[in-house]
Amino acid sequence: MNKKLLCTLALAVLWLFASPQRAQAQYCSYGVAYGVSWTWQDNSAVYGYSATALDYCAGLYYDPAVYGRFSEGNFATENVRLLAEGYSEGYADWIPAEVLFGYGSPIGFQYYNTDSIHYVLEYYQYYACFSYCGYYWYDPWGFGFTSGAGPNFSGSGGLSYWAVRRRRLGSTYHTIIYQPPDPCQQGQQFTATGVPCTEPTPTPTPTPTPSQGVSVTYTTETQNKGIPMGNGTAQVGLPNRNSTNVVATGSPGGGTYTWTTSSDKVSLSPNGNTLTITALKKSDQAGDVVITLTYRLSDGRQAPPVQIPMTVQQPGSLKYVATTSNGPLAASRRTRRQRLVAGWKKVIDWQVMDHLGQPMTFRMPVADTMNNKLPNDCFLGRTGEGTTLAQSRGTGNGGQWTHTYELFSTVCLNGGNCAVEGYQRYTINGLELSNDDKDWRFQCNGIQVEGDGSTLTPWTPPTRKKVAMFVDQVYVAGFNDWASDDELVTWTTRLNNAYAQGQAQLLAEARALCRAVFDSAEYRNVSRSDEDFIADLYNGYLGRAPDQDGFNFWLSVYRNDLAQGINGHEHMLQAFEQSMDFINLVYTLEAAPPPVVCDPVDEQACWNGGGLWDSSACSCEYPPPYDPCYPYYCIY
Amino acid sequence: MTKKDRKVAGSLFLLAAAVLCLPLIFAAQQKRAKSGNKIAADLEAKLARKADFVPSNKSTLDRLIAIAKYYEIPMGIEWMGGMGSEDLEVPAAAVPASHTVRDLLSAIVSRLPDYQLTVQNGVVHVAPPVIAVRNDNFLNLVIEDFEVDNDTLFGAEHDLRIAIDMTLHPKENEGGYAGGYGNDPEHVFAKRRFSYKSDDLTVRQILDGLVKANGNALWIAEFDRADFAPQAKSNTGGPVVDKAEESKRQWKFVPLRDNLVARRPS
Numbered sequence: 001m002n003k004k005l006l007c008t009l010a011l012a013v014l015w016l017f018a019s020p021q022r023a024q025a026q027y028c029s030y031g032v033a034y035g036v037s038w039t040w041q042d043n044s045a046v047y048g049y050s051a052t053a054l055d056y057c058a059g060l061y062y063d064p065a066v067y068g069r070f071s072e073g074n075f076a077t078e079n080v081r082l083l084a085e086g087y088s089e090g091y092a093d094w095i096p097a098e099v100l101f102g103y104g105s106p107i108g109f110q111y112y113n114t115d116s117i118h119y120v121l122e123y124y125q126y127y128a129c130f131s132y133c134g135y136y137w138y139d140p141w142g143f144g145f146t147s148g149a150g151p152n153f154s155g156s157g158g159l160s161y162w163a164v165r166r167r168r169l170g171s172t173y174h175t176i177i178y179q180p181p182d183p184c185q186q187g188q189q190f191t192a193t194g195v196p197c198t199e200p201t202p203t204p205t206p207t208p209t210p211s212q213g214v215s216v217t218y219t220t221e222t223q224n225k226g227i228p229m230g231n232g233t234a235q236v237g238l239p240n241r242n243s244t245n246v247v248a249t250g251s252p253g254g255g256t257y258t259w260t261t262s263s264d265k266v267s268l269s270p271n272g273n274t275l276t277i278t279a280l281k282k283s284d285q286a287g288d289v290v291i292t293l294t295y296r297l298s299d300g301r302q303a304p305p306v307q308i309p310m311t312v313q314q315p316g317s318l319k320y321v322a323t324t325s326n327g328p329l330a331a332s333r334r335t336r337r338q339r340l341v342a343g344w345k346k347v348i349d350w351q352v353m354d355h356l357g358q359p360m361t362f363r364m365p366v367a368d369t370m371n372n373k374l375p376n377d378c379f380l381g382r383t384g385e386g387t388t389l390a391q392s393r394g395t396g397n398g399g400q401w402t403h404t405y406e407l408f409s410t411v412c413l414n415g416g417n418c419a420v421e422g423y424q425r426y427t428i429n430g431l432e433l434s435n436d437d438k439d440w441r442f443q444c445n446g447i448q449v450e451g452d453g454s455t456l457t458p459w460t461p462p463t464r465k466k467v468a469m470f471v472d473q474v475y476v477a478g479f480n481d482w483a484s485d486d487e488l489v490t491w492t493t494r495l496n497n498a499y500a501q502g503q504a505q506l507l508a509e510a511r512a513l514c515r516a517v518f519d520s521a522e523y524r525n526v527s528r529s530d531e532d533f534i535a536d537l538y539n540g541y542l543g544r545a546p547d548q549d550g551f552n553f554w555l556s557v558y559r560n561d562l563a564q565g566i567n568g569h570e571h572m573l574q575a576f577e578q579s580m581d582f583i584n585l586v587y588t589l590e591a592a593p594p595p596v597v598c599d600p601v602d603e604q605a606c607w608n609g610g611g612l613w614d615s616s617a618c619s620c621e622y623p624p625p626y627d628p629c630y631p632y633y634c635i636y
Numbered sequence: 637m638t639k640k641d642r643k644v645a646g647s648l649f650l651l652a653a654a655v656l657c658l659p660l661i662f663a664a665q666q667k668r669a670k671s672g673n674k675i676a677a678d679l680e681a682k683l684a685r686k687a688d689f690v691p692s693n694k695s696t697l698d699r700l701i702a703i704a705k706y707y708e709i710p711m712g713i714e715w716m717g718g719m720g721s722e723d724l725e726v727p728a729a730a731v732p733a734s735h736t737v738r739d740l741l742s743a744i745v746s747r748l749p750d751y752q753l754t755v756q757n758g759v760v761h762v763a764p765p766v767i768a769v770r771n772d773n774f775l776n777l778v779i780e781d782f783e784v785d786n787d788t789l790f791g792a793e794h795d796l797r798i799a800i801d802m803t804l805h806p807k808e809n810e811g812g813y814a815g816g817y818g819n820d821p822e823h824v825f826a827k828r829r830f831s832y833k834s835d836d837l838t839v840r841q842i843l844d845g846l847v848k849a850n851g852n853a854l855w856i857a858e859f860d861r862a863d864f865a866p867q868a869k870s871n872t873g874g875p876v877v878d879k880a881e882e883s884k885r886q887w888k889f890v891p892l893r894d895n896l897v898a899r900r901p902s
Binding site: 442 | 781793794798816817818819822823888
């Protein structure tokens with residue numbers, strides 16, 4: 001009996017220890033461990049510190065541990081000398097594992113290192129479940145937690161025991177060079193061992209700098225330390241400028257350069273002694289982007305930090321520099337079939353200025369548009385050539401731009417004169433300078449561009465106006481476009497016929513013309529504001545921009561009409577066609593035949609068919625048949 | 637003097653005039669031909685040089701420009717850009733190592749589908765012939781007269797744009813023109829002035845002429861395939877210039893040298 005009992009008990013114990021199941025606390029998916037090594041100097045002693053800590057989640061399941069060593073010497077060049085070592089364990093996220101070292105006899109300018117291996121202690125539960133095993137279980141310190149994947153064991157109905165395993169997380173290290181207290185006396189430049197004094201006192205001149213003979217200088221791309229700001233990346237032509245480089249030179253060489261800034265207006269891309277600064281926002285004032293440059297040698301000496309005040313420059317305007325050419329253009333034909341023309345030519349140098357009024361001395365892409373006001377008594381079209389981005393033109397490296405302005409017109413022949421006004425709008429570095437439109441006045445006897453400091457007596461065109469020009473005046477005001485060939489011929493003929501019959505007939509036809517435009521469905525379908533409508537009537541009926549008082553008056557009348565449900569549109573047309581300004585203008589019209597035009601359908605058909613249209617003869621010329629090598633000599 | 641005598645005298649006069657004038661006419665033609673031959677010979681000499689420089693640029697267009705710049709070859713390039721362009725990257729190994737500049741150019745161009753290398757009138761042309769010969773290619777537009785009188789290449793380029801506008805839209809420009817153009821005052825094109833005159837030449841021929849007259853430039857005209865796609869007939873008449881049409885007429889000059897130093901010996 002006793003033997004049986006003993007045998008059973010022995011088997012039970014054997015079973016318990018020989019076939020237990022193992023379970024580990026579930027992993028915390030977001031648990032984090034922190035490891036640190038730190039070395040520092042305090043007067044004439046050096047210290048080291050190793051530590052491992054866990055955050056809350058990791059601390060639920062693990063304990064931190066650390067093994068630290070404190071050594072003297074340069075790892076890279078010699079076998080270091082171990083000064084101290086130690087191991088420590090912490091508890092959960094409450095108590096980090098820490099080891100602290102101290103050494104009171106450091107050598108000047110020697111390396112001191114702390115290196116640490118960081119661990120966590122993982123716990124396992126070995127258990128044997130006889131009957132009922134609970135859901136919750138506990139760590140060795142009595143803290144319980146659920147176990148989704150672990151054993152359903154609470155301690156009753158079975159036996160268990162705990163085991164622990166140390167798992168390495170990684171290692172860290174930190175090194176300093178011990179700086180001995182400065183043994184220099186007043187006026188001493190070097191210590192007795194030849195080491196430069198860290199803070200030499202100012203005695204006889206020249207005063208030494210705190211840099212211990214280390215210095216750093218820099219050069220910027222432009223004299224005013226600008227950083228160009230562009231609008232994105234250019235799609236065609238010359239690329240926009242968005243960055244600049246600063247190049248530093250340290251003495252003696254071989255050190256490392258550090259570039260920093262606290263400004264949010266730029267981003268820095270250092271590459272050794274060269275820093276690329278990219279503009280993000282324009283400066284609020286000159287020099288508000290401060291770049292700090294430090295230069296440090298490998299022995300720990302460093303130059304005094306250098307502050308570089310820079311300015312993010314956004315193109316803002318063009319400032320007049322000089323007129324390099326200014327004179328008349330002799331009579332000539334631009335093409336054989338074109339009429340003889342003469343005119344004026346002026347060449348002006350401009351300087352690109354930033355939004356703060358400082359010159360931008362970078363090479364930047366430039367485009368500009370030349371916009372003529374219509375109608376004009378030079379009989380010119382709407383636009384000049386200007387410069388497109390695709391032409392890849394840019395300012396010079398100094399930010400200067402030369403522009404040639406020219407006018408040639410048939411009116412300028414034989415001492416004639418005419419004037420055309422307009423404006424020039426620039427796009428520089430991807431930014432449209434709409435606040436700096438250059439208004440101009442081109443005349444046969446001179447050119448004046450806003451800001452060029454020149455004077456030009458405005459030419460006053462004769463009061464008489466040819467009927468064809470009047471037709472264009474009305475169409476341009478109403479549709480922002482010239483009359484088509486058919487419209488021009490039709491209305492010029494009608495006005496000429498009326499002119500021959502007398503003023504009353506001429507006035508009636510002129511009114512009919514204006515109504516054909518401003519009463520048309522095409523005009524009504526364009527949503528024009530109240531202000532635009534009144535301005536259109538001024539331009540169409542009177543051939544001029546509205547004066548402020550008149551504009552305000554008619555605008556209020558029109559709005560009042562609309563408010564009262566009156567047909568304001570009709571009221572305004574009647575008002576303008578009965579105004580004395582309009583009637584006087586019509587009475588000064590001069591009969592003139594419309595320009596000879598070809599059939600636009602024929603012309604279009606010619607172009608569609610690949611021909612060359614000769615408008616002087618209203619005929620189409622077709623090139624020779626297809627030849628794969630024409631007009632070249634094929635060498636393949 | 638009888639009628640017969642007068643006839644004989646007239647014939648003798650014509651014969652004498654012909655004897656006197658013919659040498660002058662031939663001399664003028666020879667002078668012109670000599671000048672053209674010299675330019676062609678210069679170009680042939682450059683193309684026959686050993687290619688000791690192989691550009692490493694990725695883009696084929698950049699490679700062509702780099703070659704033109706290095707060997708100072710007057711060149712006209714008609715390039716298809718935009719959607720579906722074949723900007724193939726020709727691997728450097730594909731270029732023959734010890735051949736002439738012409739071989740080098742040929743090797744690059746032969747990798748471009750549809751493109752052809754031709755030499756004419758002292759200028760190397762790289763272009764897709766199918767596009768180059770099209771009648772709606774503005775480079776084939778004939779300009780009646782074109783003249784540059786002691787002006788820079790920037791001025792000449794501007795004048796050519798106006799000449800094209802006036803040829804395509806004579807009615808709109810019959811009154812005249814007001815506008816202008818701008819440039820970098822330090823640019824090498826702004827440093828040299830020249831004169832040039834042509835009658836009834838195409839825009840392509842004029843560009844060639846300007847490149848040769850300037851002596852330090854190549855020209856590039858970039859097209860989009862969409863420019864040559866069939867389009868619906870426009871029913872909008874009127875004199876306003878079609879901006880889309882203007883955008884199809886883009887070209888630019890590129891300097892062969894960035895400053896006016898002496899030429900590299902060839």
